Amino acid sequence: MKNIKEKLLNKSAILGVIGLGYVGLPLAVEKAKAGFKTIGFDIQEYKIEMVNAGKNYIGDVVNEDLDKIVKSGLLSATTDFSQVASADCVCICVPTPLDEYQQPDISYVKSSAESIVPYMHKDMLIVLESTTYPGTTEELLKPILEKSGLKCGVDFHLAFSPERVDPGNLIYKTKNTPKVVGGITPECTDVAAAMYESILEAPVHRVSSPAVAEMEKILENTYRNVNIGLVNELAILSNKMGINFWEVVDAAKSKPYGFQAFYPGPGLGGHCIPLDPYYLSWKAREYGFHTSMIESSMMINDKMPEYCAERASKILNRFKKAMNGSKILILGVAYKQDIDDYRESPAIKVIAELKKERAQVVYYDPFVATYCERGVVKKGELELTAELIESADLVIVTTSHTNVDYGFVQKHAKAIFDTKNAMKHVKVRNNIELL
Structure with missing residues (x-):
């Protein structure tokens, strides 16, 4: 098995x-830009058509780069999986959502395999990049792939390398973010590392097994989940005590060691942080273990949209307004600033809570x-005008x-109601309340 290297x-x-x-x-x-002939596979026709036309639909991809590599013949896309036969290395980057019972849905990984x-x-070489629970590569993927008649570690290589994508990050992109790789065998690890080293500018960190790499990814995001849960809980307490918690965090981060700043908000969003702890707590039950600290932080974070709706109701009450029938303007439905990604966005959950109380909700x-929720397309306001803002009984900043x-x-x-401290530089604050 030397030829692949x-x-x-x-x-x-x-x-x-x-x-x-x-x-x-x-x-x-990035694979194509590194000079490799690359084939993209997807079951959604519109993505295939757009890629093959050199048209981008992902914020972190530069339009000119995509158009150039497609025209050069280095990148093509297809729904025809028989073309896998011509590939030497395949990375699986499919969604791993939660099902209706908050349990891992690995059907996309399974069907891809x-x-x-x-x-x-x-x-x-086959590498799984989709975030999942520890054991997926060895317990699920390996047996499926060995149905081919080929033996893992002897006839083909298999590894796990967690994706580390942070949409909208202006510094760290796919190319310069360090990679973690864990293979079924040391040779599997070496081959997978060689592939990433030939593509990326960042270092590749080798670990002893796929399970270590899978747990590493869970640790990255659970670390953030737990710390955000902590600051959300303290923000709720600080509000009861009449303390500006945002000022507390700013003061704490003046310490040059032993503290990393995390901030409260209306909940967690994105495809990793809100979901990853559920993968781990689900897997932990197989061992009769309860991830008590993690589950506590998840409960706090999951409760934040409802808490924000309750706070909004109290603000309206001061103006002798009921939530029922009030017009509320939501500013921002993306899950984080300056991106178009609304997966698991807490803002959408806040909107749902407000609508439960019969509020009239619009967003900008x-x-x-537009965004799609349970098959229904919701349209936003096209422009943030003075008339739109003045027509609202309450404006809630959620992104x-x-x-x-914000001065306007x-x-x-x-x-x-500013749940993100987005208006921290606005000097006139008589009508602003912070989370």
Whole structure:
């Protein structure tokens, strides 16, 4: 099994990526930019058509880069999984959501693996990048792939390398973010590391097994989940005590060691932080273990949209307004600032809580003109006008986009509930209340 390393070194290897979303498309682009012929696989026709036309739909991908590599023939996309047969390395980058019972839904990983099996060949590398519970690569993926008749570690290589994508991050992208790789065997690890080293500018950190790499990814995001749960709980307490918790955090981060700043908010969003702890707590039950600290933070964070709706109701009450029938303007439905990604967005959960109380909710987001919730498309306001702001009984800031004029909002709003401290630089604050 030496040929694959030689192909990676001389860049004659053909690389594949299954799943052309926020993780897969940037990875496929970097593979092609590194000089490898790359094939992207997806079941959604519109993505295939857009990629093959050189048209981008992911914020972290540069339009010109995509157009150039497609025209050069280095990148193509298809729904035809039989083309896996021509690939030397395949990375699986498909969604791993939670089902209705808050348990891991690994059906996309499973179906991707099953799609690969008929077209596997010797000396092939397969890497799972989708975030999942520890044990997935060895317990789920390996047995499926070995149905091909090929033996893992002997006939083909298998590894796990967690995706580390932070949409909207202006410094760290796919190319310069360090990679963690854990293979079934040391040789599997080496081959997977060789692939990433031939593509990325960042270092590759090798670990002893896929399970270590899987747990590492869970640790990254659970660390953030727990700390955000802590500050959310303290923010609720500080509000009861009449203390500005945002000022508390700013004071604490003046310490040059032993403290990392985390901030409260209306809940957690994105495809990792709100979901990863559920993977771990689900797997832990197999061992009769309860992740008590993690589960406590999840309870706090999951409660924040409801808490924000309760706070909004109290603000309206001061103006002798009931939530029922009040017009509320939501500023921002993306899950974080300056991006168009609204997956698991807490803002959408806040809207749902407000609507439960019969509020009339409208939203404005300069990055998200429409969003889809349970198959229903919701349209935002096209422009943030003085008339729109003045018509609202309450404005709630749920995403701190930097291209919103918060001074203008303050000037025209009756009342503002700022859950992200987006208006911290606005000097006139008589109508602003912080989370």
